[in-house]
Amino acid sequence: MAARSLSSPCTTTILLSSGRWRRTMRAAAFPFRVSCSAAAARGTVVIGLAADSGCGKTTFVRRLTSVLGAGTAAAAPPWGGNPGSNTLVVGDAATVICLDDYHSLDRAGRKERGVTALDPRANDFDLMYRQLKAIKEGRAVAKPIYNHATGLLDPPELITPPKILVVEGLHPMYDERVRGLLDFSIYLDISSDIKFAWKIQRDMAERGHSLESIKASIEARKPDFDAYIDPQKQYADAVIEVLPTRLIAAAAADDDEGKVLRVKLIMKEGVEHFAPAYLFDEGSTISWIPCGRKLSCSYPGIKLSYFPDTYLGHEVSVLEMDGKFDKLDELIYVESHLSNLSTKYYGEVTQQMLKHADFPGSNNGTGLFQTIVGLKIRDLYEQVVAERVASPPALAAVA
Ligand SMILES: Nc1ncnc2c1ncn2[C@@H]1O[C@H](COP(=O)(O)OP(=O)(O)O)[C@@H](O)[C@H]1O
Numbered sequence: 001m002a003a004r005s006l007s008s009p010c011t012t013t014i015l016l017s018s019g020r021w022r023r024t025m026r027a028a029a030f031p032f033r034v035s036c037s038a039a040a041a042r043g044t045v046v047i048g049l050a051a052d053s054g055c056g057k058t059t060f061v062r063r064l065t066s067v068l069g070a071g072t073a074a075a076a077p078p079w080g081g082n083p084g085s086n087t088l089v090v091g092d093a094a095t096v097i098c099l100d101d102y103h104s105l106d107r108a109g110r111k112e113r114g115v116t117a118l119d120p121r122a123n124d125f126d127l128m129y130r131q132l133k134a135i136k137e138g139r140a141v142a143k144p145i146y147n148h149a150t151g152l153l154d155p156p157e158l159i160t161p162p163k164i165l166v167v168e169g170l171h172p173m174y175d176e177r178v179r180g181l182l183d184f185s186i187y188l189d190i191s192s193d194i195k196f197a198w199k200i201q202r203d204m205a206e207r208g209h210s211l212e213s214i215k216a217s218i219e220a221r222k223p224d225f226d227a228y229i230d231p232q233k234q235y236a237d238a239v240i241e242v243l244p245t246r247l248i249a250a251a252a253a254d255d256d257e258g259k260v261l262r263v264k265l266i267m268k269e270g271v272e273h274f275a276p277a278y279l280f281d282e283g284s285t286i287s288w289i290p291c292g293r294k295l296s297c298s299y300p301g302i303k304l305s306y307f308p309d310t311y312l313g314h315e316v317s318v319l320e321m322d323g324k325f326d327k328l329d330e331l332i333y334v335e336s337h338l339s340n341l342s343t344k345y346y347g348e349v350t351q352q353m354l355k356h357a358d359f360p361g362s363n364n365g366t367g368l369f370q371t372i373v374g375l376k377i378r379d380l381y382e383q384v385v386a387e388r389v390a391s392p393p394a395l396a397a398v399a
């Protein structure tokens, strides 16, 4: 079959995964010569998104790819790919890979050994590191696929270096070497009761699991979550923490099944290319109830806060929103009091939120802060590229 070039100008070698895949690759091969774009040759910017299962990674990724891929094709699986692929390609702007693809044990293997998917022994961090490093340096890789439908490891798929690579999953910040490749990292910290409500609703509705089996799986995973997933938040540049509301008395809030949320955007100070967003006055401590003539609020209202704090030993700025919006278009009133949003035009946050009003969390701080983080990531990428254009890396670094 004739070789096809995906794009020009630079041809790369493919970094294969294990010997097992090497054999599969020879048989199936990829019917094209692999190339990378000039932007990728300058180095891919790598973003890590960590959270436990059912904590909203997929939902965040949908908002993020909308911001990053504006004006390009909608996110789609790789060209000619495996239907079991977990990868999303957003034109040449961004690619999102799921780190579940680096499970070294399939579902049966985990069962046999009595380990969960959260246990590092069920994951191949050496391969994860080698392949992410290769992509960051502008080389394509043949990444394995973990098929969530079958629980098996499928033949690999080709990942060419995008401008922005988002790696989402359970462990993007667990391995020191992988962590060192991240240009920016986010952790979604969802308090237990809310996480359980989200996961139960998703796994029953979309995955056909029974309530009992979901509860059993949550219990079985808890020790590994505490040991291997939760500690990653100390490394995150931004943490989105989702907590029960403080606007309603605890008992009444429980009855409401966590429908009103208090959400914190915890932003590390001193991170290169990342200037934390703020409310009214940078560095000050503010508490603001915006409800009134310009913002409609039904019970229990909305409270926004902004303050400096320390988080796991780091200086941070925190934006907090408790409550929910009644009318999303009125969010512009709140947006106009926020600064350092990295928007390209007035009202871009509100426009993004309106565009995806049907996504979960669009009426509260989860959607608002995910959108803001998405804009900050776009801005970080643009700053990195501007710097590289001004001072290109040595050719040896990307060869
Ligand atoms: N901000 C949110 N508010 C309410 N429900 C949410 C929110 N984010 C996610 N969910 C729900 O939680 C479930 C899991 O979300 P998902 O994005 O699939 O998580 P993950 O990819 O981390 O497993 C989905 O059913 C989704 O609707």
Ligand SMILES: O=C(COP(=O)(O)O)[C@H](O)[C@H](O)COP(=O)(O)O
Binding pocket: 052, 053, 054, 057, 100, 107, 117, 118, 148, 149, 151, 170
């Ligand atoms: O923890 C996760 C990630 O899931 P999510 O996509 O919810 O973050 C899954 O349990 C494992 O990857 C195993 O998958 P399975 O249980 O399907 O074999």
